[in-house]
Amino acid sequence: MAAEIRALRHTGATALVVDIGNDSGGDDSGDWTPRLFTNRPVRSARLLMADASDAGRYFADEIRDINEALAATQSHDARAALKDARSFFYQQTAAIGEHRCDLSWVWREQRAWSPTNCNRLLSAGYAGGYSPGLARSALGDSKAAAALSSASTVQSFFGSWTGPTYVLADQRSYSSAEMFAAVMQDNRIAKLVGNRTGGD
Structure with a gap:
């Protein structure tokens, strides 16, 4: 993900949209990855x-x-x-x-x-x-x-992006995807758009 962010930044991107729609989740990456989108402290x-x-x-x-x-x-x-x-x-x-x-x-x-x-x-x-x-x-x-x-296991990627970020969610976003959305919102890293998540 950090490599993709760098590539987008290199092409002149001024904002990112992270689509977690229809994402059933996975592991603890939902807690780690928000730190890639800011250079400010992030609370789990x-x-x-x-x-x-x-x-x-x-x-x-x-x-x-x-x-x-x-x-x-x-x-x-x-x-x-x-x-x-x-x-x-x-x-x-x-x-x-x-x-x-x-x-x-x-x-x-x-x-x-x-x-x-x-x-x-x-x-x-x-x-x-x-x-x-x-x-x-x-x-x-x-x-x-x-x-x-x-989350410190990915500390070398902290702050890979610091520009405007939007998270697109829907009713099929679950588990770790919801954790990602919540951490992004709670830490004011991104604006959430779309529908209420699945509630896992």
């Missing part, structure tokens, strides 16, 4: 997980990646940030099972959603990991940055 969406054993597996994976990055880095700043992240995921692991409450009402009635009411959810950081996002070359250690925010 908050991630919440059901208070269940699956959350423990996710937290264990995050801790494993953080430990690998800790073993490889010599940067004082990176080590401090990684230790904070590891502490957070240890705390969240210990909290599994503490957010139980009666939600049987959901089968009988509709209520307005409130994140402060009991919802059996645990904070899991952000869509890309512990950090909402890091600047290019943050912490001076790319492996540590990627362990804290997976």
Whole structure:
């Protein structure tokens, strides 16, 4: 995508339209790619997980990646940030099972959603990991940055385009495509046009 952006810029393009219509989604690229369209900081969406054993597996994976990055880095700043992240995921692991409450009402009635009411959810950081996002070359250690925010794996492509951008969506845009649209909109990187997405 970065190569396509460079090619369009070379031909004199003054605006980009990214068509995610009829796109069923895919992987975490929906969180990574918005950073190609701006040189400003980009925040990933908050991630919440059901208070269940699956959350423990996710937290264990995050801790494993953080430990690998800790073993490889010599940067004082990176080590401090990684230790904070590891502490957070240890705390969240210990909290599994503490957010139980009666939600049987959901089968009988509709209520307005409130994140402060009991919802059996645990904070899991952000869509890309512990950090909402890091600047290019943050912490001076790319492996540590990627362990804290997976979008940092494409940091060499951050800001490939900084001009006007539009995202074209339709009712067949799902999953990662919707994540892309949401991050682009929430961070004021692009204007969304088209129809409401599929709601995945």
